[in-house]
Amino acid sequence: MPDSIPANSVGLVTPLLMQFDDPLTLACGRTLDSYQLMVETYGTLNASRTNALLICHALSGHHHAAGYHSMEEHKPGWWDAYIGPGKPLDTNKFFIVSLNNIGGCHGSTGPVTQNPATGQPWGGDFPALRVRDWVHSQARLADALGIQKWAAVVGGSLGGMQAMRWSLEYPDRIGHCVVIASAMKLSAQNIAFNHAAREAILTDPEFHDGNFLSHSTLPKRGLSTARVIAHLTYLSDDGMGQKFGRELRSGSFAQGTEEPVEFQIESYLRYQADSFSNVFDANTYVLMTRALDYFDLAREYGDDPVEAFKQAQCKYMVISFTSDWRFSPERSREIVNALIRADRDVVYGELESDFGHDAFLIPNQPRYWDLLTSYMSQIEVAD
Amino acid sequence: MPDSIPANSVGLVTPLLMQFDDPLTLACGRTLDSYQLMVETYGTLNASRTNALLICHALSGHHHAAGYHSMEEHKPGWWDAYIGPGKPLDTNKFFIVSLNNIGGCHGSTGPVTQNPATGQPWGGDFPALRVRDWVHSQARLADALGIQKWAAVVGGSLGGMQAMRWSLEYPDRIGHCVVIASAMKLSAQNIAFNHAAREAILTDPEFHDGNFLSHSTLPKRGLSTARVIAHLTYLSDDGMGQKFGRELRSGSFAQGTEEPVEFQIESYLRYQADSFSNVFDANTYVLMTRALDYFDLAREYGDDPVEAFKQAQCKYMVISFTSDWRFSPERSREIVNALIRADRDVVYGELESDFGHDAFLIPNQPRYWDLLTSYMSQIEVAD
Numbered sequence: 001m002p003d004s005i006p007a008n009s010v011g012l013v014t015p016l017l018m019q020f021d022d023p024l025t026l027a028c029g030r031t032l033d034s035y036q037l038m039v040e041t042y043g044t045l046n047a048s049r050t051n052a053l054l055i056c057h058a059l060s061g062h063h064h065a066a067g068y069h070s071m072e073e074h075k076p077g078w079w080d081a082y083i084g085p086g087k088p089l090d091t092n093k094f095f096i097v098s099l100n101n102i103g104g105c106h107g108s109t110g111p112v113t114q115n116p117a118t119g120q121p122w123g124g125d126f127p128a129l130r131v132r133d134w135v136h137s138q139a140r141l142a143d144a145l146g147i148q149k150w151a152a153v154v155g156g157s158l159g160g161m162q163a164m165r166w167s168l169e170y171p172d173r174i175g176h177c178v179v180i181a182s183a184m185k186l187s188a189q190n191i192a193f194n195h196a197a198r199e200a201i202l203t204d205p206e207f208h209d210g211n212f213l214s215h216s217t218l219p220k221r222g223l224s225t226a227r228v229i230a231h232l233t234y235l236s237d238d239g240m241g242q243k244f245g246r247e248l249r250s251g252s253f254a255q256g257t258e259e260p261v262e263f264q265i266e267s268y269l270r271y272q273a274d275s276f277s278n279v280f281d282a283n284t285y286v287l288m289t290r291a292l293d294y295f296d297l298a299r300e301y302g303d304d305p306v307e308a309f310k311q312a313q314c315k316y317m318v319i320s321f322t323s324d325w326r327f328s329p330e331r332s333r334e335i336v337n338a339l340i341r342a343d344r345d346v347v348y349g350e351l352e353s354d355f356g357h358d359a360f361l362i363p364n365q366p367r368y369w370d371l372l373t374s375y376m377s378q379i380e381v382a383d
Numbered sequence: 384m385p386d387s388i389p390a391n392s393v394g395l396v397t398p399l400l401m402q403f404d405d406p407l408t409l410a411c412g413r414t415l416d417s418y419q420l421m422v423e424t425y426g427t428l429n430a431s432r433t434n435a436l437l438i439c440h441a442l443s444g445h446h447h448a449a450g451y452h453s454m455e456e457h458k459p460g461w462w463d464a465y466i467g468p469g470k471p472l473d474t475n476k477f478f479i480v481s482l483n484n485i486g487g488c489h490g491s492t493g494p495v496t497q498n499p500a501t502g503q504p505w506g507g508d509f510p511a512l513r514v515r516d517w518v519h520s521q522a523r524l525a526d527a528l529g530i531q532k533w534a535a536v537v538g539g540s541l542g543g544m545q546a547m548r549w550s551l552e553y554p555d556r557i558g559h560c561v562v563i564a565s566a567m568k569l570s571a572q573n574i575a576f577n578h579a580a581r582e583a584i585l586t587d588p589e590f591h592d593g594n595f596l597s598h599s600t601l602p603k604r605g606l607s608t609a610r611v612i613a614h615l616t617y618l619s620d621d622g623m624g625q626k627f628g629r630e631l632r633s634g635s636f637a638q639g640t641e642e643p644v645e646f647q648i649e650s651y652l653r654y655q656a657d658s659f660s661n662v663f664d665a666n667t668y669v670l671m672t673r674a675l676d677y678f679d680l681a682r683e684y685g686d687d688p689v690e691a692f693k694q695a696q697c698k699y700m701v702i703s704f705t706s707d708w709r710f711s712p713e714r715s716r717e718i719v720n721a722l723i724r725a726d727r728d729v730v731y732g733e734l735e736s737d738f739g740h741d742a743f744l745i746p747n748q749p750r751y752w753d754l755l756t757s758y759m760s761q762i763e764v765a766d
Contacts, residue, residue: 221586
């Protein structure tokens with residue numbers, strides 16, 4: 001818990017559960033008759049309603065992007081390092097909106113909430129989701145907040161995919177699109193890692209085809225293994241080597257002993273995964289990784305990303321990190337090249353980092369801070 | 384099955400189960416009072432016994448490296464592409480010995496064989512193993528075959544670690560050491576992938592602390608997920624992309640359908656993993672990955688690989704593949720640099736390949752073939 005709230009924090013925040021009663025038809029063809037979104041906002045919407053900024057979360061993210069829910073909270077929101085007064089996503093300038101997406105497990109309508117047709121948790125019966133479903137639900141959220149046009153939509157990884165989709169689905173409702181550590185579609189290797197993680201979950205006997213809640217159990221082992229697999233792809237080889245090397249947590253390399261060794265990296269991954277599996281929902285994990293696999297920015301534009309981006313009107317910033325091997329700089333350069341050929345306005349930053357894919361979340365990276373600050377500060381908003 | 388045995392095949396081969404009754408004390412301090420090794424040989428030992436070549440297998444390998452066990456066998460041994468008359472490991476010149484290591488699950492003493500103390504399968508009680516234990520048992524095998532000195536010890540990946548350890552443990556019993564796609568020790572990332580695979584096995588409720596046979600069950604799901612994880616690290620991003628891309632095995636990207644898609648890469652990985660989990664032993668998998676994690680060539684030489692290699696007398700060939708990210712070329716260059724500083728004679732080949740770590744097993748790679756052929760042909764053997 002913080003001893004005191006830092007001066008550049010958005011401070012104590014209270015999530016808001018918003019109700020939407022207009023039916024939402026999803027890409028899979030099924031319809032949610034109504035749904036709820038768990039939302040946080042930071043800063044103040046200006047009179048002209050031109051300073052609103054949408055944060056789209058990644059696979060395991062949620063609405064709590066900045067500040068503290070209480071003085072007892074150990075850690076602030078997941079992107080607190082970059083959101084707040086005087087920070088790159090400056091709440092003195094912007095009204096920042098962050099939500100838990102549909103299908104999530106942090107309060108929005110999803111597998112752990114009640115299916116009105118049955119009175120039971122949705123579980124494995126929750127509809128399949130695609131990135132565009134989130135974008136559509138976020139547009140309804142903008143409507144409800146009286147926001148006609150976002151000054152910017154910002155996201156890392158899966159969040160960056162939502163930002164890009166926004167720029168194509170609602171070209172007149174987004175001024176700037178900030179795409180960090182993302183890709184226009186997953187590679188076979190990306191899909192394969194998601195597959196491995198899903199296999200761990202789907203083959204856990206406690207999963208029960210996703211209806212584990214009605215069996216009063218949780219597929220924690222499968223979810224934990226899935227998280228270890230995913231976590232591995234978020235870190236870089238060099239970064240892990242520098243942080244953990246071959247250091248032991250317990251046991252010894254000495255001969256003549258059979259006491260098993262545990263490496264620090266094993267202990268770290270297990271602890272992180274166990275914590276994750278205590279708070280995250282296995283169905284949400286499966287749904288979100290499937291949305292990642294499906295995402296293909298240009299599919300409906302003749303598989304031509306240049307054609308896709310010609311639909312857009314906003315300006316773009318694209319950021320990648322050198323040691324990110326999940327969505328490598330090459331994937332970001334593909335986005336940038338397509339934007340340039342589509343005559344779109346784009347700024348690209350390829351940042352040196354040992355933090356791998358996780359870099360987009362990591363505090364205290366001066367060039368990342370400066371690049372975000374520089375771009376966000378030149379976004380014009382009315383009074 | 385082969386319609387006919389190819390002319391450059393070693394042909395039909397019969398494995399031999401060899402009995403060893405001298406107790407073998409393992410690095411962990413425990414002793415195997417006796418043990419058996421499943422062995423295959425190809426070619427003929429010459430009169431001077433100077434043409435013997437030892438093949439050390441990798442994580443999931445075994446004794447059956449070349450030829451066919453019967454005309455009904457679908458595929459030849461795992462390294463058949465490079466072992467045979469006129470092939471790089473030329474059976475017209477060499478007497479080639481291949482074995483299933485202790486702890487394996489293909490006939491040698493291991494978790495699936497009987498523990499004489501209990502009359503039950505060893506299961507989870509099989510002793511922990513290190514690379515040196517295999518090397519020591521292979522030295523006993525050489526003794527039994529009347530081979531004082533190997534013309535060469537050859538191995539890829541974990542097999543390359545055995546070859547390197549041979550050169551330090553028995554410097555006067557090895558003429559050439561061929562180390563392919565290997566490393567002097569695992570990185571934190573390597574260990575982390577092994578950890579993820581082990582977690583999948585150890586958390587499978589059917590694993591029963593390794594004593595699943597006495598529960599009349601098999602931890603197939605965990606082993607299958609483990610194999611998917613490992614398999615991923617054997618392939619390269621580019622290679623997978625070229626072979627599978629985002630092609631679908633079933634389902635459709637069309638909107639308005641909830642039929643789940645299955646990507647070709649998913650189908651491929653699942654099929655391979657299911658096949659693997661039907662024939663491989665989960666305890667062996669755990670034992671072998673732990674031996675990989677433990678391996679540290681220079682630990683007992685003051686963590687200085689130059690000091691380590693100063694103990695050696697043989698000549699070395701080291702080979703790496705550009706797209707291998709499990710044991711990257713950088714790991715091989717570290718071996719080569721240490722050998723050079725230790726004044727050892729070394730040839731190094733860094734080969735272009737899209738096949739990732741698996742490249743060392745893949746047929747029809749002309750430069751790999753040529754490099755192996757060139758090196759092996761200059762090895763001098765008496766009559």
